[in-house]
Amino acid sequence: MKRFAWVGVLAGLLLAWEAWVDLRSVPDYLLPSPSGIASALWDERSTLLSQAAVTAREMLLGFALAVILGLGAAILLQRLPWLRSAVYPLLVASQSIPVVAIAPLLVIYLGFGLSPKALIVALVCFFPITANALDGFASAPAELRSTMRTLNATPRAIFWRVELPWASPRVFTGARIAASYAAVAALFAEYAGGSGGLADSMHDQLDTQLVGAAILLLALLALALFGLVTLLERVMIPWAREG
Amino acid sequence: MIATMAGAPISIEHVGHGYGPLSVLHDVSLEIAAGSRLAVVGPSGCGKSTLLHLISGLEQPRAGAISVAGDGLPERRLAGCALMPQDDLLLPWRSALDNAALPLMNAGVGRGQAREAALPLFRRFGLEGFEQEQPRRLSGGMRQRVAFLRTLLAGKGVLLLDEPFASLDALTREELGGWLAETLDQEPRTVVLVTHDVDEALRTCERVAVLSPRPGRLLLDAPSSNLSHDDVMEALRS
Numbered sequence: 343m344k345r346f347a348w349v350g351v352l353a354g355l356l357l358a359w360e361a362w363v364d365l366r367s368v369p370d371y372l373l374p375s376p377s378g379i380a381s382a383l384w385d386e387r388s389t390l391l392s393q394a395a396v397t398a399r400e401m402l403l404g405f406a407l408a409v410i411l412g413l414g415a416a417i418l419l420q421r422l423p424w425l426r427s428a429v430y431p432l433l434v435a436s437q438s439i440p441v442v443a444i445a446p447l448l449v450i451y452l453g454f455g456l457s458p459k460a461l462i463v464a465l466v467c468f469f470p471i472t473a474n475a476l477d478g479f480a481s482a483p484a485e486l487r488s489t490m491r492t493l494n495a496t497p498r499a500i501f502w503r504v505e506l507p508w509a510s511p512r513v514f515t516g517a518r519i520a521a522s523y524a525a526v527a528a529l530f531a532e533y534a535g536g537s538g539g540l541a542d543s544m545h546d547q548l549d550t551q552l553v554g555a556a557i558l559l560l561a562l563l564a565l566a567l568f569g570l571v572t573l574l575e576r577v578m579i580p581w582a583r584e585g
Numbered sequence: 586m587i588a589t590m591a592g593a594p595i596s597i598e599h600v601g602h603g604y605g606p607l608s609v610l611h612d613v614s615l616e617i618a619a620g621s622r623l624a625v626v627g628p629s630g631c632g633k634s635t636l637l638h639l640i641s642g643l644e645q646p647r648a649g650a651i652s653v654a655g656d657g658l659p660e661r662r663l664a665g666c667a668l669m670p671q672d673d674l675l676l677p678w679r680s681a682l683d684n685a686a687l688p689l690m691n692a693g694v695g696r697g698q699a700r701e702a703a704l705p706l707f708r709r710f711g712l713e714g715f716e717q718e719q720p721r722r723l724s725g726g727m728r729q730r731v732a733f734l735r736t737l738l739a740g741k742g743v744l745l746l747d748e749p750f751a752s753l754d755a756l757t758r759e760e761l762g763g764w765l766a767e768t769l770d771q772e773p774r775t776v777v778l779v780t781h782d783v784d785e786a787l788r789t790c791e792r793v794a795v796l797s798p799r800p801g802r803l804l805l806d807a808p809s810s811n812l813s814h815d816d817v818m819e820a821l822r823s
Contacts, residue, residue, distance in 0.1 A: 485670050488643050492668040493739045494691035503687070507678050581677040581719060 371548050379554035386552060390543060394559045397539040400456060400528040401567060404463020408520055411464060412471030413513060419472075420479045421501065433472065441466050441527065445534035459531035459539075466527035467520035474516030478509025511582040514575040521571045525564035592620035592775035593654035593665050593742035595640060601648035601800075602635055608800040609635050612649070615794060615806060619654075619742070622769065622776040624786030624809075626817060627796030633779040636801070637745040640777060641666040653743055667739035671748040673732035675720035681731045682707070682716040688739035703738060710734050710768075726757040733765070737772060746778045750785070758782070765789055783817045795820040 356376045362368065363375040370378060383390065415433075419426040445462050452458035482505045490500050532541030543556040576583060595617040602610045610632040617623050625633050638644045639651055642662030650657055653665040667688070675684045682700055685707075689699035707713050710730050720728055729750060736744055749765070750758040762785045769776060769789070780786050786793050787809045795805040795817060805820040 483674070485672070486674045488638070489668050489670050489674055490691070491643065491663060492641050492666055492741070492745070493688040493735065495688075496691070499691050503691070504676065507676065510678075579678065581721070584719075584721060 370550055372550075374550040374554045378551040379558060382549075382551035383555040383558065386543070386555065390540070390555055390559055393538060393540045393542055393556070394563060396537055397525070397528050397532065397541075397560065398563050398566075400459040400463060400531060400537070400539060401524040401563060403456065403460040404527065404531075405467055405521060405524045405567060407460055407464035408467035408524075409471060409517060412468035412516070412520070413475055415468070416472045416475035416479070416513075417506070420476060420505070426476075430476075433469065437469050442530055442533075445530050449535035454535045454537070456537075458535065459528060459537060462531035462534070463524050463527040466523050466530075470519040470523070471513060471516040474512040474519075475509050478512030479505045481512065482508040507579075510579050511575075514571065514579070514582075517571045518568060518575075521567040522564060524567055525560045529560065591742070591773045594619045595743060595775060595777070596652045596655075597636075597640070597649070598651070599649035600636075600639060600646045600651060602632065602639060602644070602646045603800070610639075610646075611800040611802050613796070613801065613803050614649075615803070617775060617777065617792075619775055620773045621792065622778065622790035623792045623794060624778045624780055624790035625794050625796060626780060626783060626786050626821065627801055628798050628821065629781075630799050631796045632799060632801035633796060634747050636796075637668060637747050637777060637779060640743070641668055641745055643668075665741055666743040666745055667736045667741040668745045669732055669736040669747065669749050671751050673720070673728040675728055675731060675735075677720055680717045680719060681712065681723060681727075684720065685731055685734045685738060687735060692740070703734070706734055706738075711764075724757075725753050726761055729753065729761060730764075733768070737774075741774075743775045743777070746776065748779055748781065751781065758785070762788060783814050783821075786817070787812060787814065793817060 360376050363373055368375075374382075419430060441462060444465075445458075448458040448462055452461065479501075486504060487500055490504055495503065528539065529541050529544075531537070532539040536542065540556045540560050544553050547553065595615070597613060597615040597617075600610060600613045601608070613632075613636065615623065625636060627633050635644070639646050640653065640662065642653075642659035645659055651662065653662040656662065656665070675681075676687070679687070682703055683696075686696070686699035686703040689702055690696055694702070704716065707716050710733075712727060712730055712734075715723060715727060720731070723731065733749065736746075746765075750761050753761065762782070766789045776790065778786065778790055791809055793805070793807060793809055793812055794803060796802065797804050804823060805817070807816075
């Protein structure tokens with residue numbers, strides 16, 4: 343029962359929203375009603391679904407790139423402490439650079455295709471994966487490392503056989519956070535250079551019903567990616583969930 | 586016999602150690618013959634676990650000298666010793682068999698061959714039928730047996746056992762204590778057993794050393810056959 347409590351909460355919110363718009367006669371350009379958004383979703387379903395497919399491709403490719411870059415960077419920084427000291431603070435500082443500001447530059451460098459958009463998604467998403475992986479590597483108990491050293495393990499074996507698996511639940515935590523960023527990152531990228539994605543349906547800010555429908559699809563894409571990561575976690579590291 | 590290495594002598598000469606301003610061990614000297622078993626008993630914080638880390642080469646003493654098989658270099662001591670900590674520290678993502686076979690794989694043996702080498706020992710260790718189980722599905726006693734098997738399979742001449750059964754209930758601890766003594770009779774190694782349990786020390790080892798409260802100094806070092814429970818307790822109280 344508790345599992346489906348969110349359905350009740352969502353239904354209540356939608357009803358209250360609909361009633362508010364109806365009873366106060368709020369004009370569409372100020373706040374679209376849920377039924378208006380649903381109607382726009384149905385009327386423009388063909389366009390919206392093809393746009394969602396484009397955005398989903400950008401999200402998936404960018405997210406996959408973020409996982410590879412994020413985990414690769416974390417492994418490199420963990421294995422090379424001097425590089426970590428030199429680069430990690432810069433990496434943290436780089437997170438204060440607004441992606442919205444550099445997205446147009448990437449479009450200029452790389453063109454209007456899929457690559458710059460995937461790269462922007464990857465830039466937004468990779469840091470939570472790197473930071474969580476590094477924390478995960480460090481969380482392996484010191485006693486376990488010591489014991490492994492007396493059990494014939496080289497530093498390399500300790501990393502691959504202990505630290506990396508030990509960090510995997512944290513890596514998935516980072517990936518889930520990154521997955522929740524991917525949708526908005528894809529939207530930034532699309533705003534920077536036209537793509538045929540969901541941002542195209544958000545250009546006319548006064549058509550709030552269509553904007554609402556596009557936002558709804560974007561939220562569903564984010565949820566789907568989040569769910570996919572959670573599913574992969576359950577399949578790949580069942581031991582973490584079962585304690 | 587699991588490995589050809591039947592034991593290596595350990596020499597501890599006037600060893601002192603500490604962390605920052607804290608002195609943990611003071612002027613401890615012990616000679617442990619190859620293939621013999623020494624139990625180290627003492628109050629919490631007296632440096633028993635530190636002594637194991639020093640013997641194994643994981644840490645270097647501030648004062649004095651330690652050698653294993655006549656070699657004092659830390660990396661050579663590390664190569665000669667296997668440590669079994671209080672918590673089993675089995676890797677939860679590996680089966681019991683893969684956990685036990687880990688030291689062989691670390692030494693470069695292929696996974697299949699390492700598993701083949703570990704498999705027959707599961708029957709001897711009362712673990713038959715649990716080879717493929719994840720550690721979380723094993724009882725505390727079984728997990729400790731797997732951890733001990735893993736320590737043995739490292740093929741080292743010196744086993745350093747740091748309160749291996751302390752986290753178990755009294756009944757299981759007694760049962761495993763007897764099992765450990767029998768197993769060590771069949772698998773002779775030089776053993777240093779750190780324990781709080783005086784009876785376990787007397788039952789498992791030929792010699793018992795008693796350390797004082799921190800900084801740990803040697804209060805007693807005598808053959809178990811010459812000692813009673815009360816003798817050890819009296820030394821501890823002194």
